[in-house]
Amino acid sequence: MTVRPDKDGATLRMGDGRSARVVLVTGPSGAGRSTALAALEDLSFETIDNMPLSLVPRLLDGPRLSQPLALGLDVRNRDFDAQAMLDLVDGMVRAGISADLLYLEARTDVLQRRYSETRRRHPLAPAESALHGIEREADLLAPVRARADLLIDTSTLRPQDLKTEIGRWFDPGGAQRLAVMVQSFSYKRGMPRGLDMVFDCRFLDNPYWVDALRDLDGRDPRIQSFVANDTRYAPFFEKVNDILCFLLPAYSAEGKSYLSVGFGCTGGRHRSVATALCIAKALGDTGWDVSVRHHELDMKHRPGGGLSSGMGA
Numbered sequence: 001m002t003v004r005p006d007k008d009g010a011t012l013r014m015g016d017g018r019s020a021r022v023v024l025v026t027g028p029s030g031a032g033r034s035t036a037l038a039a040l041e042d043l044s045f046e047t048i049d050n051m052p053l054s055l056v057p058r059l060l061d062g063p064r065l066s067q068p069l070a071l072g073l074d075v076r077n078r079d080f081d082a083q084a085m086l087d088l089v090d091g092m093v094r095a096g097i098s099a100d101l102l103y104l105e106a107r108t109d110v111l112q113r114r115y116s117e118t119r120r121r122h123p124l125a126p127a128e129s130a131l132h133g134i135e136r137e138a139d140l141l142a143p144v145r146a147r148a149d150l151l152i153d154t155s156t157l158r159p160q161d162l163k164t165e166i167g168r169w170f171d172p173g174g175a176q177r178l179a180v181m182v183q184s185f186s187y188k189r190g191m192p193r194g195l196d197m198v199f200d201c202r203f204l205d206n207p208y209w210v211d212a213l214r215d216l217d218g219r220d221p222r223i224q225s226f227v228a229n230d231t232r233y234a235p236f237f238e239k240v241n242d243i244l245c246f247l248l249p250a251y252s253a254e255g256k257s258y259l260s261v262g263f264g265c266t267g268g269r270h271r272s273v274a275t276a277l278c279i280a281k282a283l284g285d286t287g288w289d290v291s292v293r294h295h296e297l298d299m300k301h302r303p304g305g306g307l308s309s310g311m312g313a
Helices: 033-042 053-060 082-094 108-118 130-147 159-170 221-228 233-254 271-285 295-300
Strands: 021-026 046-048 069-072 098-105 150-153 179-186 197-200 258-265 289-294
Touching: 021 033, 021 082, 033 046, 033 069, 033 098, 033 159, 053 069, 053 082, 082 098, 082 130, 098 130, 098 159, 108 130, 150 159, 179 271, 179 295, 221 233, 221 271, 233 258, 233 271, 258 271, 271 289, 289 295
Parallel strands: 021 069, 021 098, 046 069, 098 150, 179 258, 179 289, 197 258
Antiparallel strands: none
């Protein structure tokens, strides 16, 4: 098997390794990568931490993988480069490898506390405060975070909580149910990568043009009420919910483990957020494992990253 980027990093070829799942685990130092890898190992993944990017193609260029593989990727590695990681992920997907990019993060204040509790120096700021290193790392990883297939904020999670969350998403057992990620986004910034289905909410009345609502977002009940009062909203919601309730069991029976559904509007703050939340609640109420991500709100309030003490990198 050959899994190597060509001159511009665009083309990869492969052979025997395509049957197994590969999870790339990354995120800021202290956000829980070690704990996540340990949880994946408990789920029968083969795990390798601190894997240099340049060695990943060589690892995959071998015999058929007999079990799922999890690789920890760290900015501290000498050949780390965010764009190279994204090129690697895209190339693996094009080559037929089932690749997931898992990004762990936490709030800046939580990361600072973890460094203080462990008395560790930040690897990107060994002679400065941990805050300087946290901020530099967040900037370096921003493109990777934006591309992540799954983002887990570990700010309020204990190690056992993170292990439970990892199991919810990555348990390879046949009894695992399809996990659904519902996302909102701004068409101005473009659709996020990796969406399986997309619904355009721009036809709905826009709260932005109401002065009293402009500075709010779709998590606020006033925005949700405004959007729901559009006479077109109820049939739109019902039809989208109906098609998802029809498709999810079919995808699950086909063996799909992850489905990402996107809702977009112009600014990504009002209509798409409100609709995504309502759809996520409806699906959750029927028993599906659902998580929600709001791209525009995440960009506005980007956390620095971190886990509770004892979590590791």
